[in-house]
Amino acid sequence: MAKRGxxxxxxxxxxxxxxxxxQARSLGHPELxxxxxxxxxxxxxxxEVRRIAEQCVADIARLAAGSxxx
Amino acid sequence: xxxxxxxxxxxxxxxxxxxxxxxxxFDELNRLFEERRWSDGLPIVPPTRERxxxxxxxxxxxxxxxxxxxxxxxxxxxxxRIAINAVMAGCKPDYLxxxxxxxxxxxxxxxxxxxxxxxxNPVAVWIIISGPVAQRLKVNAGMNCLGQGSWANATIGRxxxxxxxxxxxxxxxxxxxxxxxxxxxxxxxxxxxxAESPWPPLHVEKGFAPDQxxxxxxxxxxxxxxxxxxxxxxxxxxxxxxxxAHGPSNDYWIGGEPWIIIxxxxxxxxxxxxxxxxxxxxxxxxxxxxAAARMAVKDYERTQRARHDELGEIGPATLxxxxxxxxxxxxxxxxxxxxxxxxxxxFGDTRSVTRAID
Numbered sequence: 001m002a003k004r005g006x007x008x009x010x011x012x013x014x015x016x017x018x019x020x021x022x023q024a025r026s027l028g029h030p031e032l033x034x035x036x037x038x039x040x041x042x043x044x045x046x047x048e049v050r051r052i053a054e055q056c057v058a059d060i061a062r063l064a065a066g067s068x069x070x
Numbered sequence: 071x072x073x074x075x076x077x078x079x080x081x082x083x084x085x086x087x088x089x090x091x092x093x094x095x096f097d098e099l100n101r102l103f104e105e106r107r108w109s110d111g112l113p114i115v116p117p118t119r120e121r122x123x124x125x126x127x128x129x130x131x132x133x134x135x136x137x138x139x140x141x142x143x144x145x146x147x148x149x150x151r152i153a154i155n156a157v158m159a160g161c162k163p164d165y166l167x168x169x170x171x172x173x174x175x176x177x178x179x180x181x182x183x184x185x186x187x188x189x190x191n192p193v194a195v196w197i198i199i200s201g202p203v204a205q206r207l208k209v210n211a212g213m214n215c216l217g218q219g220s221w222a223n224a225t226i227g228r229x230x231x232x233x234x235x236x237x238x239x240x241x242x243x244x245x246x247x248x249x250x251x252x253x254x255x256x257x258x259x260x261x262x263x264x265a266e267s268p269w270p271p272l273h274v275e276k277g278f279a280p281d282q283x284x285x286x287x288x289x290x291x292x293x294x295x296x297x298x299x300x301x302x303x304x305x306x307x308x309x310x311x312x313x314x315a316h317g318p319s320n321d322y323w324i325g326g327e328p329w330i331i332i333x334x335x336x337x338x339x340x341x342x343x344x345x346x347x348x349x350x351x352x353x354x355x356x357x358x359x360x361a362a363a364r365m366a367v368k369d370y371e372r373t374q375r376a377r378h379d380e381l382g383e384i385g386p387a388t389l390x391x392x393x394x395x396x397x398x399x400x401x402x403x404x405x406x407x408x409x410x411x412x413x414x415x416x417f418g419d420t421r422s423v424t425r426a427i428d
Contacts, residue, residue: 015247019142019188022245026143042368 007064008032013039033067035060086134087150089119103158107241110231110256114158125153128163129170129428137170138177141184143239147173151237152229159229164207165222171285171427172197172230180421186289187240190247191320193417194254195234196290196329197227198402200273201283203427204261211261213406216293216331227257252292260404266334267403268341275347276424283427288329288400289420291320294413298336303343306336306411307350311357313413314392317364320418321392323373325380327421328392329400330354331412337403347401355396359389 010032012020017036024032037056041049093099099116103109115121126133126149133150140147149170156169176183176195186193199209210220218224240246248255264271273284296313300306314321314328321328332340332350340350362370363386374384380394393399400422405412 019245019247022239023142023188026239 007067009035009060009063009067011035011037011060013037013041015039033063035063087122087154092116108236109158110228110235112228112256115160117154117157121157122150122153125157125161125163125166126150128166129153131170131428137173140173140177140233140238142188142245143237145237145239147177147233147237152233155232155236156225156229159232160221160225161229162207162221162225165226165229167428168197168199168203168207168226168285169229169233171425172226172287173233175285175287175423175425176230176234178423178425181287181289181423182417182420183238185419186417187234187238188245188247189417190249191291191417192248192250192252192255193289193291193420194252194258195230196254196288196414197230197259198272198286198288198404199226199259199261199283200264200271200286200402201278201427202281203283204264209259209261211263211404212266215260215263215404215406216258216412223259223261224257227259230259231255231257254290254292258290262402263334263404266337268337269347269401269403272402273424278424278426284424285427286422286424288327288414288422289417290329291415291417293331294415296411296413297409298411299409300336301339303340303345306339307353307357310411310413311354314354314358314415315360315364317360317366318369319392319415321416322360322390323365323369324376324418325394326392326416326418327398327400328416329402329414329422331405331414332401332403333405333408333411334403335407335409336411348397350401351396351399354399355391355393358392360392362386362388362390 010020012034014036017034020034024030035056037052092102100113103114129149131149133148135149137147137149137152152169152173153166156166204211207222209222215223234240262272272286273282274280276284278284294313296310298306298309300309310330320326362373362384365373377384
């Protein structure tokens, strides 16, 4: 997608960042940007997840913009 | 000693496996395999050139021919790389065609290997061998068929695990994110007990000829024993269905493909009472419907989203079927004497796949 001029990135919680990086390498995209967010999610309330999203969204948008520029 | 190196992901299938110099000493060799994480945690049989060549002698396929790309690393499983892992697991050469068919089966899109390999769920790949080859290879379909003691069951299941790890790249703690895993991730393989089944064999049910041989792979989250002295089909099915219905279940929130391993004694009761497999499936599907309110609130909410297209609006009183259709309940007769059958809950987002053995 980045080659088509579109933003391409993955969002992984801390427990799955290693998997995300390994998966990106396996698929031939080691440069794929990965936004790392705190783990866990399954036990958090919807409100807690929303707060985390609000804290992370600006960083994710910056990462996406950088991906598109690249 | 020269040993065939464990396969590396992303190699071209046309490339032959590398030969590496490895220690002659058995303990030192196993230390090497431990350090490189090429084992499942148990000692391996050294995959020497001689042993791998002998293994390859039991297939007509070329060593460099590609069988499948194995998720999540999408390492290319050539016949030779499968053979190397088969040697490491202790397989006899005659087992290789079974293992090749199993690798073909796990790579089918509907099996969803990508998710099965990388999930936190304990899901393991259960191999069911059906057809005359099971007896020829002495794959245990009877007493203790899921336990220890049969060379074929133990090593075929182990070899597939090594393929999943060494070619597919699912190393525990890395790409394999299982919270606990399960013992079935070491080996999970049995044959169908066709001699004790009142129904047509599994491979015939799947559309193969009686004299053909098949491998079926199932994304199995575990095994739950069901011991019942029930004397009639209605009673047997009622308690099996009660066991299937539980709140924290992937099958219910996604609509899965659960399996039941029917013991010969329970199969005899069901057959005696005139039930075909389709009847058993229909009855289990109806009896195992579970009120959505039995789920945790969050699981209920995600079920509402996941199964909306299938079931429409889901309320607390909605009776959720365990699978979208009755025919998605897997049934196979296996095991020995005794009043035990086994419930095999599935990963949910997976469908079993059957492939012919060459």
